[in-house]
Amino acid sequence: GGIITQTPKFLIGQEGQKLTLKCQQNFNHDTMYWYRQDSGKGLRLIYYSITENDLQKGDLSEGYDASREKKSSFSLTVTSAQKNEMAVFLCASSIQGRDTQYFGPGTRLLVL
Amino acid sequence: GDSVTQTEGLVTLTEGLPVMLNCTYQSTYSPFLFWYVQHLNEAPKLLLKSFTDNKRPEHQGFHATLHKSSSSFHLQKSSAQLSDSALYYCALSGDTNAYKVIFGKGTHLHVLP
Numbered sequence: 001g002g003i004i005t006q007t008p009k010f011l012i013g014q015e016g017q018k019l020t021l022k023c024q025q026n027f028n029h030d031t032m033y034w035y036r037q038d039s040g041k042g043l044r045l046i047y048y049s050i051t052e053n054d055l056q057k058g059d060l061s062e063g064y065d066a067s068r069e070k071k072s073s074f075s076l077t078v079t080s081a082q083k084n085e086m087a088v089f090l091c092a093s094s095i096q097g098r099d100t101q102y103f104g105p106g107t108r109l110l111v112l
Numbered sequence: 113g114d115s116v117t118q119t120e121g122l123v124t125l126t127e128g129l130p131v132m133l134n135c136t137y138q139s140t141y142s143p144f145l146f147w148y149v150q151h152l153n154e155a156p157k158l159l160l161k162s163f164t165d166n167k168r169p170e171h172q173g174f175h176a177t178l179h180k181s182s183s184s185f186h187l188q189k190s191s192a193q194l195s196d197s198a199l200y201y202c203a204l205s206g207d208t209n210a211y212k213v214i215f216g217k218g219t220h221l222h223v224l225p
Contacts, residue, residue: 004155031211035215040121040217042201042218043201044215045214048211048212056211056212090155090156096210097205097209097210097212098144100158100161101148101158101213103156103157105154105155
């Protein structure tokens with residue numbers, strides 16, 4: 001078994017601020033994902049990384065940067081937080097593209 | 113491009129009645145389909161995944177059949193339980209890019225006693 005850890009659990013930011021979310025996995029999986037979860041909009045892919053040092057944009061990448069520092073970690077940066085923004089950011093990992101994705105508990109973002 | 117459409121919003125039914133959550137998809141080739149379930153305050157987790165050999169996946173009483181003719185992968189259970197109340201996502205991994213998994217908007221299932 002393994003686990004995905006996301007930090008912080010809650011993140012409160014100010015408009016225009018750069019905010020960084022972190023994800024760690026100990027499954028030894030090659031592929032990692034960042035999703036944004038909004039009520040009524042499902043899970044939307046922001047960035048994914050097929051292997052260490054790889055970065056691929058998803059459908060919602062504008063306004064975000066990502067970094068795959070090493071195989072076990074994948075960070076997401078909100079480049080300029082939008083006022084009144086509220087969402088949950090989920091990190092996931094899988095062995096390969098068509099395998100089960102294992103999700104972390106999420107980071108809840110609120111921008112004042 | 114690839115897309116997934118599922119029963120949107122809230123589905124409410126009484127315990128013991130059958131469950132059917134719809135999922136249809138658009139994909140150029142032969143995709144893999146998934147159902148993920150997310151209980152309140154928990155992370156999403158895999159419920160079912162389609163097979164390549166037309167077998168019907170089953171888990172915790174749920175099953176789904178991939179029908180390529182109608183591009184569907186509906187989730188079914190013969191008798192709902194209170195513990196089935198959760199958010200259900202249908203997802204697709206296309207042939208052109210297996211890593212880019214497309215999720216539907218999710219269906220809330222609320223089972224009443």
